[in-house]
Amino acid sequence: MATAPRRLPMLLLAVVLSSSYVDVSVLEGQTYWPLHPYCSTTGNYTMDSRYRLNLLALVADLPARALDNSFYYNGTAGESPDEVFGLISCYADRNWTQCHDCLYAAAAGIQQSCPFSRQMKGAYDSCVLRYSNESFVSVADLSVAFYTWNYSREDYPASMNNTRWDLLTRLAAEAARSPLRFANGSVPYADRSQSPTTMHGLVQCTRDLNSSECSRCLTEFVSNLSSVFPSNTGGCIKGYSCYALYNIGDDDFLRVTIPPPLAQPPPSKLPPGAGEAPPLAAVRTSSRTQLVARVFAGVVIMLVISSSLLVCFLLGRRRRNRMARQVDTFDDDPLEEDFEKGTGPKRFRYSDLAVATSNFSDQMKLGEGGFGSVYKGFLKELKVEVAIKRIFKTSKQGRKEYISEVKIISRLRHRNLVQLIGWCHGGGELLLVYDLMPHGSLDTHLYSSNTILSWPLRYEIVLGLESALLYLHQDWEQCVLHRDIKPSNIVLDMSFCAKLGDFGLARLVDHDRGPYTTGIAGTMGYMDPECMVTGRTSAESDVYSFGVVMLEIACGKRPAVSRGREDIIHLVQWVWDSWECGRTLAAADAQLNLEFDDREMECMMAVGLWCAHPDRTLRPSIKQAVSVLRFEAPPPSLPAKMPVATFTATVDSSFVSASQLTGGR
CATH class of the missing domain: 1.10.510.10 (Transferase(Phosphotransferase) domain 1)
Known part of the structure; x- marks a missing residue:
């Protein structure tokens, strides 16, 4: 949002008076400090600079804009080279009052938190505020702002880790698809030494991120939970682009602030008679003839277009079927019994993996090992790059290695282990799908x-x-x-x-x-x-x-x-x-x-x-x-x-x- 210079005095006045006109839970003269903020130290702005005026104008506008936009807003003020990019967002696990107070107090204390810094990232208890002289929206920031946790611990952390992983990875996928970029939910949980209870989870991204970036951020944070909190009954990792938290047993744990998306307004009612066609008797013969001619021409054009689309569709389907080698359906396979204990990864169709790797072309090959070759691929459904391992058909040990890989690694959760995304054994092929590691081996x-x-x-x-x-x-x-x-x-x-x-x-x-x-x-x-x-x-x-x-x-x-x-x-x-x-x-x-x-x-x-x-x-x-x-x-x-x-x-x-x-x- 570019702000015209003539509006600056009014916006500056809004900053100065914000603590007086807004009910903020901060004592007079007290600064609302972020937890471990990032403040740039080079190229600082000065007291009388245009950058400072643009910054003050922007932060004065952000809280009200966020309140009108389901507690999130990003915008700009000024023009290059003094343009300021800003973003403010509430954490969904905080109530309305906490969110409201955080938005205004964070904006009011921005100059005290990082005086004269051209870039700032601040995570507060209830909200996050960022600004910079460079655009940062749409790209996930994977740095951690702070952690919170419960001191109580589980006696059997492996069971808790599996339940937590399944819950949060499911919620992460839902959040990436949600317009508001958040999801929360609960699942039954039973420790061996305790009566059955419930595990709650919540994940959220800032709404500037697309589905892929949101998924990337949440995947990193959910993975970190296993290593940071191996046995704690509750924990949270909050960052500047996303956060993830879980808790066991507290039914009041998830009180979501963000409201659901607004429903579309109903269509307006037309007054009686409005939009009605004139009586047929009033239409002249010449007009009727013109109408028939136009309809006939339209039908012909539609038939030509439909025929062309049908031919293209049939040719495309034939090509895809040939690429997939006619193994698009899942075969009943005794291997299924061996994978009963595997959780997390999904089974892929061979056709999807063939398309992802251009039919396993040499151009997509990353390398070759003792039991198979590894290919780079792109899964359109998940919008993610992957590494696909294709086990050699002639390898006598191949089937054993494949079963061992799926049964064991699919149950493991650690930030320093390669994540198995899925598997496939259709059409006589044995395929394993992993996260793609950009820097190789x-x-x-x-x-x-x-x-x-x-x-x-x-x-x-x-x-x-x-x-x-x-x-x-x-x-x-x-x-x-x-x-x-x-x-x-x-x-x-x-x-x-x-x-x-x-x-x-x-x-x-x-x-x-x-x-x-x-x-x-x-x-x-x-x-x-x-x-x-x-x-x-x-x-x-x-x-x-x-x-x-x-x-x-x-x-x-x-x-x-x-x-x-x-x-x-x-x-x-x-x-x-x-x-x-x-x-x-x-x-x-x-x-x-x-x-x-x-x-x-x-x-x-x-x-x-x-x-x-x-x-x-x-x-x-x-x-x-x-x-x-x-x-x-x-x-x-x-x-x-x-x-x-x-x-x-x-x-x-x-x-x-x-x-x-x-x-x-």
Whole structure:
């Protein structure tokens, strides 16, 4: 909304007098402060600048406009280069009075909250207010303003997390489709130790966002709830573009402020006789002839158009049927029984996935692994880009990997795990649909000459990976053994946040269960030496793989390290040699050009060696490794030389040295 200069005095007066003429629950002289506001510090405006006048004019107008528009409004004031863009919106879980007071008090205190800042983002208890010298509407801001939570906790967090995820993801989809961009609802919930109760949820986006941006924002926030509040009975994440909250048991929890959309006004009644046609007797013969001619011409034109549309439709349907290979319907399949416990992801039609990938063309292929190829696709129904994994038909293990992937990953909820969106096994194809990770796999970044991962990013990637493993090994209802942790199975989202994927080899075991025989599975170089010999796997086997990946990230070298033309040793042995000589930092990735934190580098290498210890009984739990990486516990005490462990092979009862598998001498 551009404001004419002649209106500025009246609008400025409105700002000055707003606290006097509006009933606002703020004491005289008190500023209504936002929680942890963002205030820009460069290019500040001055007291007598045109930008300040435009800002005051805009914030004076926003509250009243929002009250007239279901508690939301965005607009502009002035012209470039002093144009101000502003947005104000109420949180739907606050009552009318709280919302009303917040709108006016936030606007009145804008200059005290961020004096002279050209950009400001402020989240208050009941509303959010933003302004900037650059347009920000229509693009979701994923930053978190603040958290609120209940201190009481659930005894069985896995059950609560599943219920919360199902409720909030459903509400997020409803909000993205709603004109008001919000949805609330409740579902029955029963803790094993308590009587049945109810879980309530509410999600909301600011109404400048389209359906896709709203969905992107809410998906991020709902995902964060699982890691931020793993067992709290209530919690809320509020941001500048969206927020999500849930609560268990309080029936008065959801008192929604925003009214429903206004009904369309009924059609106005015409006075008697208005619009009536003249009597047929009054129409002359010539007029009747002209009318017949016009109707006949119209009918002919409509027939031509209809015929053309019908031909186009039939040709298009034939083309789509050919692309879909005539497998548009769901077949009855015994696999359905295997997916009874899977929740969350949906089943797709093969035709939809074929269209999304241009019939799985080579131009859409992102890569190829041991059991299938991965394609980039766009789902028109969800308006989202995805990665679609197509299992090789000739792979004997393909069906097992497919079932394992759907049954396990569909039940897991963590911000550092790849999210499975859906699956398809129609027409003899096995397809898995995931969120598309814009930055691809960690593997490509570690060994690409085009991009070099900075040290802070590498350290955050390791912390994200350990957070995922902590959830898999200890925080979920069962222990999940991944069995194939390696850089190519770690992908990076838009913010370079690490997400662990590919659960085709994963197995579920009870907590506190020791190693058990599963057969050899994994990737050479990352597999626990004991597992390779005995076929027994355990949580310590994943810890070993995690240790190798840590060393790979720190050193920029693959597990097989060459020391000459024919001398190749394992990365663990190579780093341990540097540790023995007291030259640990010399093993750091040369591409970093010594641009790293020495303390963090030494810590990562020490924890990497600790996790990759040849003797699994001397490896840390993932929780212990996390404590050291976060500098909450002292570093491990490691021997100078790499130990050599021995263990009994189950195949021929012979003793095999771990050094034979790790390259030790």
